[in-house]
Amino acid sequence: MNMKTSTMKAWVIDQPGRIDALQCLDVPRPVPGPGELLVKVSAAALNFSDLLMVEGRYQVRPPPPFAAGQEIAGRVVQAPAGSTLQPGDRICSKVEWGGFADYALVRETMAIRVPDTLDDAAAATLPVVWPTAWIALHDRAHLQPGETVLVHAAAGGLGLACLQLVRAAGARSIALVGSRKKFDAARAAGADEVVSMEDAWSDIVREHGGADVVVDSVGGDATLQSLRCIARNGRLLLVGFSGGQIPQIPANKLLLKNLSALGVYWSHDWSLPQVERSVAALLDLHARASIRVAPGRTYPFGELPLALRDLAGRGTTGKSVLLASGDAS
């Protein structure tokens, strides 16, 4: 096979801007460099940061033109000499970009072997939000059984993973969602209480005794409201700013309640052992059926712009997944 002349379909951004700037094009199939796998993509999951990358507002800024997409599942087509992975092996992985394509390059050290108990659409949802949820709750907040965790955007990809991990840790969750339409999704993931941003939610959380830990992925006013209902000695986990505003945290609130504000970020470049530990713990929980790793909605490959618009418009629950071909639900 002549890799250099083979082509594939990919969702390409020529000029970062609006979702409409994405084009489905025939482009050269990528050629793996040292330490890289070539993977035939079966399913690619969406992340909130895809929206930021498409708009050129994410911290990772690939040189355009580039294919979007940061999380895939598929089969190894080509592996480096001496690799523990072979052509035909099923893997899933975070990729820096290039996931919304027929083929993607995967760093060998980032590839996760997919157990037979996960199909490709489910496997594609594993590499990003699940380690984030694990690292946030366990490595950063040191969550203890019996504690109460307030989870922002609790019916989203990260949110549903957090709800399940809170339950698996023997802790209690309060799910905060944008609208009542998302109550059922949060409850199905094990939320003990569900509150809507449409209501005076920080008062309601206080009535429930406050939160020992807050997983804050929305930012802006949601962060400030969270400081009203976080309990003494609480841990505020700053995970993202999907609401679009980076909050200014008043330090006096941290002082008066003995609070910790903790950033949550990880990378295969500087925290590989931590990522590997979290993935091992998650696969163990999956094997024991303590968590359910699954997509929210699947979309056919051609519907990436619709899938991204649904995510931007707060219309999704769980992780959306783009399928290489075949059925979408």
Ligand SMILES: NC(=O)c1ccc[n+]([C@@H]2O[C@H](COP(=O)([O-])OP(=O)(O)OC[C@H]3O[C@@H](n4cnc5c(N)ncnc54)[C@H](OP(=O)(O)O)[C@@H]3O)[C@@H](O)[C@H]2O)c1
């Ligand atoms: N730090 C890390 O390492 C890391 C890793 C992965 C993800 N993240 C962050 O975690 C967050 C969740 O990521 P995700 O991929 O799982 O996305 P998601 O939660 O599935 O989707 C974003 C959610 O944010 C809420 N939201 C609130 N205000 C919004 C607005 N103005 N526009 C759009 N959405 C808004 C919506 O939920 P409601 O309608 O229920 O409010 C929406 O469903 C993001 O902030 C992301 O950047 C951080």
